[in-house]
Amino acid sequence: SGGELQRVAIGATLLKSSNVFFFDEPTSYLDIKQRIQIAKLINGLPDGKSASMVIDHDLIVLDYMTDLINVMYGHESVYGVSSGVKANREGINQYLDGFLKEENMKFRNSALKFEKYIKKIAGQKVSLVSWKDFSQELGKFSLTGSSGELFKHEVVGVLGENGIGKTTFVKMLAGEIQSSAFGGKVSVAYKPQYLDISDDVTVAEFLREAMQYQNQIITPLDLQKLYTKKLSTLSGGELQKVMVAKVLGEDAELLLLDEPSAYLDVEQRLIVAKVIRSIIEERECTALIVDHDFMFLDALADRVVVFTGQPAVEGKIEGPYELHDGVNKFLKTLDITMRRDDRSHRPRINKPGSVKDREQKSENKWYY
Numbered sequence: 001s002g003g004e005l006q007r008v009a010i011g012a013t014l015l016k017s018s019n020v021f022f023f024d025e026p027t028s029y030l031d032i033k034q035r036i037q038i039a040k041l042i043n044g045l046p047d048g049k050s051a052s053m054v055i056d057h058d059l060i061v062l063d064y065m066t067d068l069i070n071v072m073y074g075h076e077s078v079y080g081v082s083s084g085v086k087a088n089r090e091g092i093n094q095y096l097d098g099f100l101k102e103e104n105m106k107f108r109n110s111a112l113k114f115e116k117y118i119k120k121i122a123g124q125k126v127s128l129v130s131w132k133d134f135s136q137e138l139g140k141f142s143l144t145g146s147s148g149e150l151f152k153h154e155v156v157g158v159l160g161e162n163g164i165g166k167t168t169f170v171k172m173l174a175g176e177i178q179s180s181a182f183g184g185k186v187s188v189a190y191k192p193q194y195l196d197i198s199d200d201v202t203v204a205e206f207l208r209e210a211m212q213y214q215n216q217i218i219t220p221l222d223l224q225k226l227y228t229k230k231l232s233t234l235s236g237g238e239l240q241k242v243m244v245a246k247v248l249g250e251d252a253e254l255l256l257l258d259e260p261s262a263y264l265d266v267e268q269r270l271i272v273a274k275v276i277r278s279i280i281e282e283r284e285c286t287a288l289i290v291d292h293d294f295m296f297l298d299a300l301a302d303r304v305v306v307f308t309g310q311p312a313v314e315g316k317i318e319g320p321y322e323l324h325d326g327v328n329k330f331l332k333t334l335d336i337t338m339r340r341d342d343r344s345h346r347p348r349i350n351k352p353g354s355v356k357d358r359e360q361k362s363e364n365k366w367y368y
Contacts, residue, residue, distance in 0.1 A: 001029070002028070002029035003029040003030050003031070003034065003162050005029075006026065006028060006029045006030055007030070007034065007038075010023070010026055010038060010041075014041060014042075014045070018050065019049065019050050019051070020050065020051055020052070020053070021042075021045055021050065021051070021052040021053070022052070022053050023042060023052065023053070023054045023055070023056075024055045025055060025056050025057065026038055026042070026054065026056065027056050027057075027058045027061055027292075028262075030162075030292065031160070031161045031162040031292050032159065032161075032292050032294055032330075032334070033161050033333075033334055034161070034162070035058060035061045035292070036061070036064075036334055036336060036349075038061075039061045039064050039065040040065075042054060042065050043064070043065045054066060057264070057265050057266050057269070057293075058293055058294075058295070059092055059266055059295055059346065060293075060294050060295050060338075060346075060347055060348065060349060061349075062088075062092070063088055063089070063092055063348055063349070064348075064349040066088045067087075067088060068085050068086065068087065068088060068091070069085070069086050069087070069088045069090075069091025069092060069095075070082050070083055070084075070085060070086070070091070071083040071086070071091055071094060071095045071100060073095075073100075073105075073107040073108075074107075083100050083102075083103060083105075084102060084103065086102075089341070089348075092344075092346075093341065093343055093344050095266070096111060096112045096113075096344050096346065097111045097112075097344075098110065098111055098112070099111075108267075112266075112267060112270050113344070113345075114298070114299055114340075114344060114345040114346045114347075125151040125152075126151060126152045126153075127149050127150075127151060127152075128149075128150050128151060128152045128186055128253060128254060128286050129149065129150050129173070129182065129186050129254060129286075130147070130148065130149035130150075130182070131145065131147060131148055131149070131179075131181045131182045132147050132181045133145065133146055133147050133181070134179060134180075134181030136168070136172070136177070136179060138168060138177075140312075140313070141165070141168075141312060141313065141314065141315070142313075142314045142315075143165040143168055143169065143314070143315045143316075143317070144314070144315070144316050144317070145169070145181070145316070145317030146317065146318065148305070148317070148319060148320055149320075150254070150286050150288065150320070151286065152253075152284055152285070152286055153280065153281075153284060153285075153286065154280070154286055154287075154302045154303065155276065155277065155280055155286075155287045155288075155289060155300050155301050155302050156286070156287070156288050156289070156301060156302065156303050156304065156305060156320050157289050157290075157291065157297040157300065157301030157303070157304040157305070157323075158170075158288065158289065158290040158291070158304065158305045158307065159297070159304050159305070159306050159307065159326065159327070159330045160306065160307025160308070160315070160330075161307070161311050162311060163311035163312045164307045164308075164309050164310075164311050164315040165307060165309070165315030165317070166258075166290050166307055166315075167192075167193055167258055167290065168315075169305075169307075169317060170190070170256050170258055170288065170290060173188065173254065173256060173288065174188050174190040174256055175188065176190075186252075186253040186254045187251070187252040187253045187254070188252055188253070188254045188255075188256060189246075189247040189248075189250035189252035189254070189255050189256065190247065190256040190258075191243050191244060191246070191247045191256065191257045191258060191260060192258055193258040193259050193262075193290070195236075195239050195240065195243055197231045197232060197239065200230055200231070200232055201230065201231060202227065202228060202229065202230055202231075203223065203226040203227050203228070203229055203230075203231065203234070203242055204227040204228065206231060206242065206246060207223065207242065207245055207246060207249065209246075209249040209250055209251070210245045210246060210248060210249025210250075211249070212249070213248070213249055213279070216275065216278055216279060216282065217245050217248050217249060217275055217279070218245065220271055220274070220275050221241045221244070221245055221271065221272070221275060222241075223241060223242065223245060226238055226242065235263075236262075236263035237263040237264050237265070237268065239263075240260065240262060240263045240264055241264070241268070241272070243260075244257065244260050244272055244275075244276075248275065248276065248279050252285065253284070253285050253286065254285065254286050254287075254288065255276075255279075255280075255285060255286070255287040255288070256287075256288050257276070257287065257288070257289050257290070257291075258290045259290055259291055259292070260272060260276075260289065260291065261291050261292075261293045261296045269293060269295075269296050270296075270299060272296075273296055273299045273300040274299075276289070276300060277300060288305075289301065294347065295346060295347060298323075298327075298347050301323055302322075302323060303319070303320040303321060303322055303323060303326065304319060304320060304321055304323055304326035304327060304330070305317060305318070305319040305320045305321075305326070306318045306319050306321065306326050306329055306330050308333065324367055327366075327367040328364075328365065328366045328367040331366035331367055332366050336349055336350070336352075336366070337349070337350045337356070337357050337360040337361060337365075337366045337367075338350065338366070338367055338368055339356060339360070339368040340368045347368070
């Protein structure tokens with residue numbers, strides 16, 4: 001699989017006797033736990049005799065594993081410019097600001113911001129779909145879950161390792177896998193994990209329903225320039241944005257998005273998160289998001305479902321929990337603590353054994 005091949009390639013690189021190691025997007029296809037493990041391995045490479053360079057779109061992991069940052073900016077498919085070397089915290093914050101202080105260079109009209117507190121919708125919560133305690137057998141894999149429900153007008157994130165049943169759970173909600181545990185019939189729009197397009201149609205034809213949301217979906221995702229292209233000719237990132245727009249444009253009560261941040265760069269991921277949030281707030285619908293980019297889910301989710309178990313053997317569904325409680329539970333299984341950056345409010349992983357790391361663990365506060 002993609003994740004298995006990625007780990008083999010990283011392992012082969014780490015085993016080489018070299019002075020400089022280059023890793024181009026090493027977190028692609030990996031789950032959150034694997035990303036942290038890879039970050040720890042790469043972080044342990046510099047030993048006075050060697051150095052490593054990493055290119056990646058996962059800002060949390062990049063911040064965790066690097067000492068210095070170069071910011072790349074420019075215009076897609078036209079030109080690119082590399083900034084001078086910056087300390088990793090300052091470099092990432094300047095990238096989010098869209099302004100390089102030392103170079104006096106502004107490369108984005110507005111900053112990418114993280115809300116310190118997620119706004120809650122006032123009023124009584126209304127149940128949209130619920131499920132009872134269940135056990136589902138799929139070959140040699142078993143998935144069990146305790147009862148839970150999704151409310152109208154919320155975004156629920158899904159956290160867990162690869163091969164632990166997240167996509168199976170989404171397919172059960174979508175009706176692709178039949179289960180008697182789910183109560184209440186709702187209309188569903190579903191974006192699968194793997195994008196397999198067989199229809200040879202143009203983007204404009206494919207997004208006919210979504211085009212009514214010009215200001216909410218089409219313009220922010222910059223899809224107008226793709227209208228005349230056929231789906232089969234799109235790049236991975238272009239196709240991902242089109243598929244997300246397709247789901248958001250459908251008249252459905254439950255929007256299921258499996259890894260919507262894949263193939264997208266940092267800026268595109270945060271824009272997609274903002275677009276999903278605006279659609280949920282505008283319409284009486286609910287979104288369930290499966291993703292491995294923790295920053296993406298942090299910027300988007302109200303609550304989270306946590307998957308535990310043994311990959312490819314058994315999975316267990318817990319939640320949904322409130323965002324803080326669910327993430328705190330999940331980070332404890334990874335043995336990492338997180339805080340928010342004082343300036344940008346983005347989530348950051350504490351260095352193992354640091355004062356902040358020890359303080360949060362002693363207070364059982366793994367999530368800021």
